[in-house]
Amino acid sequence: MSEHSEHNENNTEGEYHEQHHVVSPALYAMILLALLCATALTCGMSYIDLGEWHITQGVTLFWNPVVALAIACTKMSLVVLFFMHIKYSRRLTKLTVLSGLFIFLTLIGMTLTDYMSRAWGRW
Amino acid sequence: MSAATIVTLPDQSTARIPKMNFLSKENGLLSWLLTGDHKRIATLYLISITFFFFVGGSLAGLIRLELLTPQSDLMAADTYNKVFSMHGLIMVFLFLVPSVPATIGNFVIPMMVGAKDLALPKINLLSWYLYIVAGGMMLYTMAVGGVDTGWTFTTPLSTHYLNTHVVSAGLAVFVAGFSSIFTGLNFVVTIHKMRCPGMTWFRLPLFIWSNYAASILMILGTPVLAITLVLVVLERTIHIGVFDPALGGDPLLFQHLFWFYSHPAVYIMILPGMGVISEVVSTFSRKRVFGYTAVAFSSVAIAVFAFFVWAHHMFIMGISNYAALVFSLLTMLVAVPSAIKIFNWAFTLYKGSITFETPMLYAIGFMGLFTIGGMTGVFLGSTGTDIHLTETYFVVAHFHFVMVGGMLMAFLSGIHFWWPKWTGRMYPEKISQLAALTTFIGFNLTFFPQFILGTLGMPRRYAAYPPEFQVLNVFSTAGATVLGVGYLLPILYLTWSLKYGAIAGDNPWQATGLEWQTQSPPLTENFVVTPIMDHEAYDYAWLEQQQQKEVASVG
Amino acid sequence: MSDSTAIANGTAAEKHHEHPPYQRHHFESVDQQFDATNFAMWLFLLTEIMFFGGLFMAYLLMRNWYYPAFVEASHQLSIFWGTANTTVLIISSFTMAMSVWSAQMRRKGLLLVFLGLTFVLGLGFLGIKGIEWHEKWVKHHVPGIHNFSDASFLNPASDPEVYKEYHDKPLSPAMASKTEMYFFLYFAMTGMHALHMVIGIGLLIYIFIRAKTGAYTSGHYTFVENFGLYWHFVDIIWIFLYPLLYLISRY
Numbered sequence: 001m002s003e004h005s006e007h008n009e010n011n012t013e014g015e016y017h018e019q020h021h022v023v024s025p026a027l028y029a030m031i032l033l034a035l036l037c038a039t040a041l042t043c044g045m046s047y048i049d050l051g052e053w054h055i056t057q058g059v060t061l062f063w064n065p066v067v068a069l070a071i072a073c074t075k076m077s078l079v080v081l082f083f084m085h086i087k088y089s090r091r092l093t094k095l096t097v098l099s100g101l102f103i104f105l106t107l108i109g110m111t112l113t114d115y116m117s118r119a120w121g122r123w
Numbered sequence: 124m125s126a127a128t129i130v131t132l133p134d135q136s137t138a139r140i141p142k143m144n145f146l147s148k149e150n151g152l153l154s155w156l157l158t159g160d161h162k163r164i165a166t167l168y169l170i171s172i173t174f175f176f177f178v179g180g181s182l183a184g185l186i187r188l189e190l191l192t193p194q195s196d197l198m199a200a201d202t203y204n205k206v207f208s209m210h211g212l213i214m215v216f217l218f219l220v221p222s223v224p225a226t227i228g229n230f231v232i233p234m235m236v237g238a239k240d241l242a243l244p245k246i247n248l249l250s251w252y253l254y255i256v257a258g259g260m261m262l263y264t265m266a267v268g269g270v271d272t273g274w275t276f277t278t279p280l281s282t283h284y285l286n287t288h289v290v291s292a293g294l295a296v297f298v299a300g301f302s303s304i305f306t307g308l309n310f311v312v313t314i315h316k317m318r319c320p321g322m323t324w325f326r327l328p329l330f331i332w333s334n335y336a337a338s339i340l341m342i343l344g345t346p347v348l349a350i351t352l353v354l355v356v357l358e359r360t361i362h363i364g365v366f367d368p369a370l371g372g373d374p375l376l377f378q379h380l381f382w383f384y385s386h387p388a389v390y391i392m393i394l395p396g397m398g399v400i401s402e403v404v405s406t407f408s409r410k411r412v413f414g415y416t417a418v419a420f421s422s423v424a425i426a427v428f429a430f431f432v433w434a435h436h437m438f439i440m441g442i443s444n445y446a447a448l449v450f451s452l453l454t455m456l457v458a459v460p461s462a463i464k465i466f467n468w469a470f471t472l473y474k475g476s477i478t479f480e481t482p483m484l485y486a487i488g489f490m491g492l493f494t495i496g497g498m499t500g501v502f503l504g505s506t507g508t509d510i511h512l513t514e515t516y517f518v519v520a521h522f523h524f525v526m527v528g529g530m531l532m533a534f535l536s537g538i539h540f541w542w543p544k545w546t547g548r549m550y551p552e553k554i555s556q557l558a559a560l561t562t563f564i565g566f567n568l569t570f571f572p573q574f575i576l577g578t579l580g581m582p583r584r585y586a587a588y589p590p591e592f593q594v595l596n597v598f599s600t601a602g603a604t605v606l607g608v609g610y611l612l613p614i615l616y617l618t619w620s621l622k623y624g625a626i627a628g629d630n631p632w633q634a635t636g637l638e639w640q641t642q643s644p645p646l647t648e649n650f651v652v653t654p655i656m657d658h659e660a661y662d663y664a665w666l667e668q669q670q671q672k673e674v675a676s677v678g
Numbered sequence: 679m680s681d682s683t684a685i686a687n688g689t690a691a692e693k694h695h696e697h698p699p700y701q702r703h704h705f706e707s708v709d710q711q712f713d714a715t716n717f718a719m720w721l722f723l724l725t726e727i728m729f730f731g732g733l734f735m736a737y738l739l740m741r742n743w744y745y746p747a748f749v750e751a752s753h754q755l756s757i758f759w760g761t762a763n764t765t766v767l768i769i770s771s772f773t774m775a776m777s778v779w780s781a782q783m784r785r786k787g788l789l790l791v792f793l794g795l796t797f798v799l800g801l802g803f804l805g806i807k808g809i810e811w812h813e814k815w816v817k818h819h820v821p822g823i824h825n826f827s828d829a830s831f832l833n834p835a836s837d838p839e840v841y842k843e844y845h846d847k848p849l850s851p852a853m854a855s856k857t858e859m860y861f862f863l864y865f866a867m868t869g870m871h872a873l874h875m876v877i878g879i880g881l882l883i884y885i886f887i888r889a890k891t892g893a894y895t896s897g898h899y900t901f902v903e904n905f906g907l908y909w910h911f912v913d914i915i916w917i918f919l920y921p922l923l924y925l926i927s928r929y
Contacts, residue, residue, distance in 0.1 A: 020712075022782050023775070032772040039764050039920075043757065046925035068921040075917045083775045083910045085903075090713075092315060093720055100724035103343045104731045106430050110449075111379045111735055114434065115742075117445035233704075240704035242714045308721045316714040317705075346725040350732035354866075361822030363862040365736055371856045376739060380732050653706065 021088040031082045035075055042071040127478050129407065130631050132549065138626035140547040144644040159244030160647050164251050165230035166545075169538075171251075172226060173614070175217040175258055182210035184607060187569075187600040193593050195586035203586035204271035205287070209264070211274030212292060216299045217258055219530055220388065223395035224341075225254070225306055227537045228334050230545060232310060234638035234645065235328050237319025237654045242312040246305050253302035260295035264288045273584060275381065278366040278374040282358040290359055293352040300345045300352075303391070307341030310334055319637075321656035325419070328636050328660050329412055332419040333398030336426035340387040340394075344430070348384035351377060378437050386433035390425050393493075393525060396533030397422070397464055400486050403536050404468045406634040407483035408475025411661035414467040421460035428457040438509045447506045454504035461497055465490060480632075481552060484559040485536035492528025492566065496521055499574065514584075517577025523570045532562070535613065542617065543627030547643045550620045554612065562609030568602025635666050700898045712900050719904040723911045726874075730915055733870065737863050737922060744856035746849060750831050751860035752926040753844045754819060756810060760924040763806045764916065770799035771913040778906045781899035786892055789902075793886045796909070800879045807872055811865075820865065821858040828854040844928070864923055871919060874912045881905055 050063035081087040086094060132138070145162045148154075155163055185206050189197040198206070229247065233240050241247050264270060270292040272281040281289050314335050318327070355377065357363050364370025366377045405412045412418055434442055434450040442450075468490055477483070499521040502508045512518065543549050572595040577583075581592045588596070630639040637654055638645070658665040698708060705711040741748045773795040780789035814820055817837075818827035830837040831854040834846040849857075885905060888894065894902050 020782070022779065025776060025779060028772055028775050028779070032768065035768045035771075036765060039761065039768065042921055042925060043761050046921070046928040049929045064927060068925055072918050072921050076914050079771060079910050079914055079917070083771055084907055093717065096717070096720050096724065100343070100727045103430060103724075104727050107347065107383055107728070107731050108735055108738065110431065110434075111383075112738070113449060114375075114379065114442045114446035115739060117443035118441075238704065242704075243718055244702075244704065246718075304725055308718060308725075311721055312714050312718045316710060316717060342721055342725055343728055346727075346729035347732050350729050354732070354736070357822075357862075357866065363822050363866070364859055365740070365862065371740070371744060371859050373739065376736060380735065648703075 021085070023082065023085065023088070027082060031078050034078055038071050038075050038078075042068055045071070128480060128552075129409065129478050129633050130480065130549070130552075131628075131633055132625055132631055133628040135625055138628065140626060140644070141642045143646065144547070144642065145647045146644055148647045157248070159240065159248060161229050161233055161241045161244065161247055162545075162645060162647070164244075164247050165226050165228075167251050168221065168225040168229060168254070171255060171258065172218055172222055175213055175261075176610075178262075179210055179213035179218055180607065180610065182206050182213065184603065186210060187603040189586055190588070190596045191593075191600050193588050193590045193596075198586070200586040201271060204273075204584065205269035207584060208271050208273050208292075209261075209269050212270070212296065213261060214526075215274055215388070215392075216296050217254070217261060219392040219526060220299070220303055221254060221306065222392075222530070222534045223399060223537060224310070224334055224337060224391075225250070225302075227399065227534075227541055228310065228395060229306070231541060231638050232313060232331065232334060233317070234641065234649050235331055235636060236314060236317055237322055237637050237650065237656060238313060238317040239648045239650065241309045242317055243305075243309050247309055250302045250305040250309070253298050253305070257295050257299035257302060260291060260298060264291045264295060267291070275385070276352075276355060276377075278355070278358075278377040279368075282355060282366050282374075282377075290356050293355050297349050297352045300349050303341050304345045307338035307345075310338040311342065314338075319654050319656055323656075325416065326656055326658075326660050328398075329401035329415065329418050329422075330395075330398035332422045333394045333401070336422040337391045337394035339426050340391045340429055344384040344387035344391070347380055348388075351380040351384070354380075375437070375441055378440055379434070382433040382436045383430075386436065387426075387429040389522075389525070390429045393461075393530050393533075394422060394425060396489070396530040396537075397461075399533045399537035399540070400468060400489050401464075402634070402636070403482045403486040403540050404471050404490075405661045406540070406632050407480060407486070408472050408477050409633075409663055410471055410475040411659075411663070412467060413470035413473075414463075415660065417463055418467050421463045424460040425457065428453065428460070432457050432504075435504050435509070438506050439513055451504060451506045451509075455501065458497060458501050458504070461493075465494055465497075479556070480539075481550070481555040481559050482536045482540035484556060484563075485532045485539065488559065488563045488566075489529055489532045489536065492524055492532065492563075496524025496526075496529055499524065512577060514582055515577040516573040516581045516583055519583050520570050520573035520577055523573070528566050528570070532566075535559070535562070538613070538617075540632070541638075542620070543631045544638055544641075544643045544645070546621060546624070547627055548620050548624030549627045549631060550613075550624060551616050554616050558609050558612035558616070561605060561612065565602050565605030565607070565609050569599050569606050570602070572596070572598045572602075633666065633670075635661050635663060640669075698898065708898070715900055715904060716907075719907050723907060726911060730867075730870065733863070733867050734918075734922075737867065740856075740859050740863060741922075741926070744853065744859060747831070747853050747856035748860045749927045750834065750844075750846045750849060751819075751857040751864075752924060753840050753846060753928070754814070754817070754830065754837075755864075755924050756813070757924060757928065759806050759810050760920060763803055763810075764920045766799050766803050766806065767913050767916050770796050770803070771910050773799065774906050774909045778899065778903050781889075781894045781902045784895040784897070786889065786895040789889050789895060790886065793882060793889060797879060797882045797886065800875060800882065804872060804875055804879070807868065811868075814861070814865075819857075819861050821862045826858050826861070828857050831857050867919055867923070871912065871915050874915070878905075878909055878912055881908075 045067055046064065050067060052063060053061040055061055080097065086097060145160055155167065158164060185198075186203070189195070189203055189206075195203060229241070267288055270287045270289050272285060272287070272289060276289065276293065314327075314331055354363075354365055358366050362370070365372040366374050368374065401412050401418060432450055432454045434446055435454045438447050438451075499517070503512055503518060503521060539550060539555060576592055576595050576599075579592065581588050627643050629642055632639070637656070640654065641649060701708050701711055705714065773792045777789055777792040777796060780786075780792055815824060817830070818825050819830075820826065828849075830840070831846075831849045832851065833848055834841050834844075840846070882905075885894075885902060889902075
């Protein structure tokens with residue numbers, strides 16, 4: 001292959017270190033520990049009745065699923081931020097992840113508006 | 124038609140197609156089947172898409188033939204159901220969704236951003252192979268008897284009450300969906316990461332903005348369709364019950380998931396077409412697009428709002444009144460960005476130096492027909508009127524106006540516009556203008572009566588109808604015949620032009636845009652030297668300066 | 679003059695550009711290649727979020743409609759195996775992250791160790807899944823294809839192992855039949871997840887073989903990094919599946 005077109009250096013110089021940031025194994029180990037603890041926590045919590053919150057007539061919030069999901073979201077955040085290096089990534093990558101979560105929540109949320117309003121009070 | 128034209132061709136007695144170009148670079152079947160060159164892949168797509176367009180079109184012909192008479196006499200009602208279902212499936216998933224992105228987009232996007240290829244050439248090729256597999260599966264479905272649920276696979280009809288080939292049709296769409304996802308993914312990465320030096324976001328051609336928005340929709344929406352089809356297949360095969368009320372499921376869940384994709388899908392279909400119109404209207408008015416920023420942001424706005432309105436396809440299906448209210452309100456909002464675009468194109472035309480070459484004819488046709496189609500969409504988006512108009516021919520007319528009068532015209536506009544760049548040759552202008560006119564007349568004759576039929580109450584998806592609707596149906600079929608001629612002509616003269624068309628040269632339209640600064644057909648690597656973008660988009664003054672510096676010779 | 683003339687004149691051919699052999703020709707620099715492929719993998723993961731999203735939506739709906747059935751049906755899942763699986767997968771995520779680190783630090787030996795560990799843990803996960811699924815098969819809790827039986831829910835006392843832990847009340851026939859819906863979602867979600875694990879493990883074999891040749895320890899670890907993203911994503915899906923399927927209510 002003797003014909004090569006000229007290459008121009010692009011916009012990635014400054015971000016070289018940013019995206020090739022090396023996370024230390026010690027940090028990985030701490031995250032692992034945190035994840036395992038969170039797993040034990042969420043397992044334990046499922047054996048305890050955390051009660052409910054009667055917001056208004058017919059609308060009740062049960063704490064167990066809320067706590068379970070909160071723990072799961074925390075675990076997800078740890079994996080995304082540190083194992084998947086989002087904390088050290090460019091703004092575009094961060095935005096991409098957020099937009100994915102946003103659309104996922106739109107699917108769930110807006111579909112729920114139909115189901116919840118159909119069974120008003122009985123949901 | 125005025126004789127004024129902006130076409131500038133090189134001296135035909137000395138002009139030649141450049142010896143080295145992406146078509147001549149390598150020969151042999153494998154060099155095409157294993158190519159990574161986005162232009163070759165675009166060519167492969169163009170051929171396959173055209174094939175499926177004619178399959179879908181023939182099915183449309185059969186529909187119109189049946190509807191000449193009130194009775195279901197040409198074919199049994201069940202067969203008719205299969206014909207319109209296959210027509211819808213093929214036209215939506217194998218033609219409209221990939222039409223502009225996979226052909227024109229694949230061809231032109233890397234050049235427009237100043238890159239040598241898309242970011243992921245192998246994924247691009249995979250995308251085409253997935254399309255071919257999907258097409259094969261769809262043809263198989265037709266061969267073994269077709270599916271008669273309508274392209275929307277509505278449950279519980281598709282899961283419990285039919286014995287047709289829902290599974291194979293659903294899986295064909297599943298594969299086509301991944302073809303679409305990979306194309307969109309490639310575009311988003313390319314547009315973000317492979318712009319040449321100086322190519323800031325607001326110097327990009329608006330075609331890029333539109334395709335970018337459509338690609339976001341492809342990436343985020345199509346997977347939901349994929350999982351929905353998986354659930355339908357599971358429901359049909361092992362009766363899991365997720366869509367079956369008797370087992371505790373909800374048929375409406377299918378519809379929520381299906382339309383969560385299929386509404387953004389209509390914007391996937393139209394946005395790239397709108398991108399073409401931006402390019403064409405600017406070039407043939409010799410003026411920069413009015414309100415560039417507004418048009419750019421309107422593409423993004425359409426993409427965002429597209430995700431919030433899907434239940435307007437479900438107003439009569441059993442969703443709650445509150446949900447209907449919310450979705451109806453949001454639907455009103457989504458119409459606004461599209462209207463902004465029409466407004467801006469109209470103001471681009473104002474005080475422009477307009478000429479009426481074929482791409483411009485199609486573009487002007489688009490502007491009128493899409494406006495009508497879009498406005499009728501607002502009637503349908505308003506719950507009160509939708510209750511009467513839904514499931515009638517009004518809906519059929521609405522979506523054919525936006526998809527055929529809009530999208531297909533934009534596709535043809537783009538094909539004609541970039542044909543000289545793609546092949547190095549010009550198409551014959553007079554016959555192509557005739558074809559454009561024929562298409563426009565045929566289209567209106569076919570689909571306008573259907574608005575009237577809809578308001579009079581003729582239901583859609585029925586093989587037989589009350590005799591008082593016959594006259595309008597006959598008009599519609601007559602129009603369809605004219606339309607068919609209008610679509611056949613380009614196949615003939617474009618093929619003819621491959622051998623006998625005038626040599627086009629680099630920039631027959633005097634267009635701005637980086638793709639017009641390369642030879643026609645382009646080199647495999649697009650640019651010898653990576654371009655540096657130092658002017659705004661649609662900068663005709665810059666173009667004039669360039670032309671004064673150049674010596675015009677090809678060969 | 680046209681581009682082909684320029685090439686023929688050799689103006690481009692003079693400037694032979696030095697770039698590493700793994701840099702594809704359409705990229706301007708290795709960094710652009712890394713950047714672009716990394717971004718592409720993230721976009722692919724977005725499609726996966728939405729793909730699983732449909733299943734999560736179905737789950738959300740059915741759980742709310744048939745909560746008692748879901749509670750009792752979830753008692754049929756072994757908390758021991760479920761937690762074990764979660765632990766295995768989380769540790770495999772750690773070893774995968776360490777694989778990327780090893781590749782970044784150009785330490786081939788360590789890279790092979792961590793890849794190997796990830797592979798073994800992945801297989802372990804699938805093995806445990808197999809045990810759990812087999813248990814379901816034997817108890818006729820596989821919906822649609824193997825004579826689903828809701829006897830354990832109409833009369834929980836007939837299933838002594840589970841009964842002595844949870845003392846479930848018998849469900850009405852209507853509600854008991856909805857446990858089939860739970861199990862369908864269980865198999866669909868864990869099945870889809872397992873499919874992704876299988877693909878991941880297959881790719882791990884490929885990566886391991888390539889890593890042995892030193893492909894990833896000479897500065898070009900993009901493939902390992904991007905695969906790592908995929909692996910972590912599959913882990914995240916399980917992080918949600920675990921509480922949703924196993925921990926609905928164990929009190």
